[in-house]
Amino acid sequence: MELTNGEFADFEGGKIPASRIRELMVRADDLDPRGLRVRNARIEGQLDLCDVSAKRPLALQDCTTDAPVLLDRARLSALDLTGLVAPAVSGPWLRLEHYLYLGRARLDGGSDDYALDLAEATVGGHVSLRGAHFRSETEYAVHAPRLRTGSEVYLTDVVAVGTVRLEGAYIGGNLYCGGSFFGGSDIALLAVDMQVDGSVFLSRGFRASAETYTAVRMRGSRIGGQLVLRDGVASGPVALDVKQSRVGMEVFFPMGFADGEVDLDGLTYTGLPRDAGLDDWLDLLAHKTPRYATQPYAQLAAAHQAAGHERDVRRIRIAQQRDLQRRGQLTRWGRLWHRVTGATVGYGYRPATALLWLLGTLALSIALITGLAGPVGAVRCSIVEQVGYALNAVAPLAKLDGQQRCQVATTTGVGQVVVVTTWILQLLAWAFATLFVAGFTGLVRKNP
Known part of the structure; x- marks a missing residue:
């Protein structure tokens, strides 16, 4: 079957040696500019493209293999593994000029491998994992710390059993997360110190759960656009941790998103929070945060101050002082004085x-x-x-x-x-x- 003319070669379930694919990619200059494109093939042996440098795309659509696909330090124009069924895809330090497609993939890393390893990989365009299933008995189902992309990352309609790790990742566009993320005894979505130039969407049926730790941990992240939690749910002892994170635009945070505690200390955003009223936010800060913190109240008050809601600002400040009295680290006399000023002058806001x-x-x-x-x-x-x-x-x-x-x-x-x-x-x-x-x-x- 002709494999060098750039057309899709449909094997209709037939076999192709992994060594043949490697040989063609090593001699990529002999390929059509559209690259090597294979469909519906069963790959025999382990496909090892480690350290291969090819200025051609590679497309292996709806293919299956019994061994992990190795892409460590490989350099390709683009990679399309849509519908791949394999134990794992290992691509630390992978370099792609354009895009990575792993939509509808089925990767089961078992007890030995991460289902998908993209640690320190660089993708010039977008990454699409739409509809993929990732499962691993190791700590991470998707291991992508310090991943760098030039555009969007799509994690929609995903089923991930194990932690999805985007710690320290840089995403040049939006991050879309939807589907089911099961952290088990670990974190479901780990995105500490992540930087996203666009917006983060934990929506469209997003479900994250953790039995012991945090469901979604985005501590210290920087988001240039919006943080949208609409139509999503995170459940765990701590449902959401966005401590010390910065959001460049609005936060869309319906109260139904968090089934568990929420750590908002240090979170900054622009404008009024959306999808929930002031009463909901005050209840959240007073009863669903792990400890008393001044900053979340100050941020909420500043947002209402900028909107000209003076009465709401006083309500927020009074609620803050009540929370300080209840959970803050006050001395006995300090707590008594707080009670007196609260009963007599509303902590100074109702003289x-x-x-x-x-x-x-x-x-x-x-x-x-x-x-x-x-x-x-x-x-x-x-x-x-x-x-x-x-x-x-x-x-x-x-x-x-x-x-x-x-x-x-x-x-x-x-x-x-x-x-x-x-x-x-x-x-x-x-x-x-x-x-x-x-x-x-x-x-x-x-x-x-």
């Missing part, structure tokens, strides 16, 4: 609350004098003068002449109670007035 407490203290003083001390004769003066006395005795800086006209019978038990109680109420009034002023001027606001 009018302290004014209401002050008015309540004054009202209690008036009720004490006119309702208790006056009727039993412990305070002798008219009702109007009793009100003036009550205000003068308690209100900060108030100087009314009612005190001079009213006489308190301190020799009686009720009179003594009145005097002591007004002292206490005066202290409270001074405290509430001070807190109101401090809250109004922002002195008690803390953003630790």
Whole structure:
């Protein structure tokens, strides 16, 4: 069968020696510029193209082989292994000028190999793994640390049993992830320190699960576009870890995405988060994060501040202080002070609350004098003068002449109670007035 004319050679299930494919690729200059193209062949022996340098494409569509395909350090124009059935594809340091196709591939690395190894590989264009199945009993089903691509990476409709590792990868376009990622006792999708020039889509039926660790770990990643988690689900003790990651545009984060804790400390993004309301975000930060952290609240507040949502900014800041009080590392006295400022001035963001407490203290003083001390004769003066006395005795800086006209019978038990109680109420009034002023001027606001 003619293999050098650049046309697809359909073997219809027939056999082709692996050594023949290697021989043709070694002498690639004898091939048509379209390269070597084989379809529906059974490859006999191990296809070893390690260190082969060929300026021609290689297409082995819907082929099968019983041995791993070796591509270590190979240099090719393009590689199309669509529909390949093999134990594994090993291509660390592989160099492709254009594209890599592994759509619909079935790779089972077993206990010896990664199903797909693209460690430090470089692809000038895009990588398509659409509809592929990867399974490995080793730690990684797809092992692609420091993979570099010039365009998109498609991991859609994928079934991966074992970790998909993109740690330190550089992707020149978008990253599309969809399908089922089963990490088992390990991480399902590991993309620490990944850099994506475009957007990251963990959507279109994306499912990631981990029994022991993190389902999706993208800590320290840099995303130039959007982070889209729409129509996806991640489940595990920690569902999503995007700590210290930077997203250049919006985050689309429906609350149904995370079935487990979410680590957002250090995550930055532009604009308001999409696909969830403010109440959902506040609940997420307070109850689904592993620990108290200031930055996620500050980032959310900054986004609403930029949008002109001043009322929402205050809600976020108050929720932050409540979380700090509940989970933050405060001393006993610090926690007590937090409770006081929270109840009186809303941690400095609702100073009018302290004014209401002050008015309540004054009202209690008036009720004490006119309702208790006056009727039993412990305070002798008219009702109007009793009100003036009550205000003068308690209100900060108030100087009314009612005190001079009213006489308190301190020799009686009720009179003594009145005097002591007004002292206490005066202290409270001074405290509430001070807190109101401090809250109004922002002195008690803390953003630790």
